[in-house]
Amino acid sequence: MSDRALSFGRLAEDYDRVRPGYPPEALRPVVGNLVVEVGAGTGKLTALLAPGRRVVAVEPDPAMRAVLDGRGRRDVEVVDGTGERLPVGTGEASAVVYGQSWHWVEPTAAAAEARRVLADHGVLLLLWNVPDVSVDWVRELNRLAGLPEAVPEFAPLELAGFSPGEVRHVPWQQPLTVDDLVLLFSTFSRVSTREPADRDRVLESIRASLAGRSTVSYPYVCVGLVHRRTPG
Numbered sequence: 001m002s003d004r005a006l007s008f009g010r011l012a013e014d015y016d017r018v019r020p021g022y023p024p025e026a027l028r029p030v031v032g033n034l035v036v037e038v039g040a041g042t043g044k045l046t047a048l049l050a051p052g053r054r055v056v057a058v059e060p061d062p063a064m065r066a067v068l069d070g071r072g073r074r075d076v077e078v079v080d081g082t083g084e085r086l087p088v089g090t091g092e093a094s095a096v097v098y099g100q101s102w103h104w105v106e107p108t109a110a111a112a113e114a115r116r117v118l119a120d121h122g123v124l125l126l127l128w129n130v131p132d133v134s135v136d137w138v139r140e141l142n143r144l145a146g147l148p149e150a151v152p153e154f155a156p157l158e159l160a161g162f163s164p165g166e167v168r169h170v171p172w173q174q175p176l177t178v179d180d181l182v183l184l185f186s187t188f189s190r191v192s193t194r195e196p197a198d199r200d201r202v203l204e205s206i207r208a209s210l211a212g213r214s215t216v217s218y219p220y221v222c223v224g225l226v227h228r229r230t231p232g
Helices: 005-018 062-069 107-117 136-145 178-186 196-209
Strands: 034-038 054-058 076-079 093-099 118-131 166-177 215-228
Touching: 005 062, 005 178, 034 107, 062 076, 093 107, 107 118, 118 136, 136 196, 166 178, 178 196, 178 215
Parallel strands: 034 054, 034 093, 054 076, 093 118
Antiparallel strands: 118 215, 166 215
């Protein structure tokens, strides 16, 4: 896993405070009693997955794990690991879920490992919260931060041992104060890994573009790629 992927650890508390959760509708494909969540971070997705089932929350960053483990949930097992090396037995899981983390793994190895731990017809669900840049002011914030200004295209992946997938879109909004929205941008790796002076300049430009507002409803589209393990 890259240094950039692990850059979130030093921002764990800020990440936990302002990073978005997930709309419940996006988790509709998840079934069964044992779910493996890969790249669990501080547990933004874990809390929605856990009720009524056991979750193995896999997270390589110790600072992130500490926040998640501190929640003390009995139905969540917090473990060190990566998508390419899951500490779960063969065929034990009903679903493997990635929330905003698939892009950090080597896809061929991670798909093979997901297939190993999944039972037949188990679900591999990949989720991303994508800012809705069709909204003018959201697109402008991304421009200031050096983030994509166009809506990325998502298509089902070709994964060995999995059926052709489907793409699901769930629009939703996250209420934030302006201070927390600026803090949110500070947790993005393309901002947080800049030199301090450059990072501060970007954040101040974002704050200036929101002058006159105290709160916002920050719009997202939660994109899900749903793939099912083929038997054999």
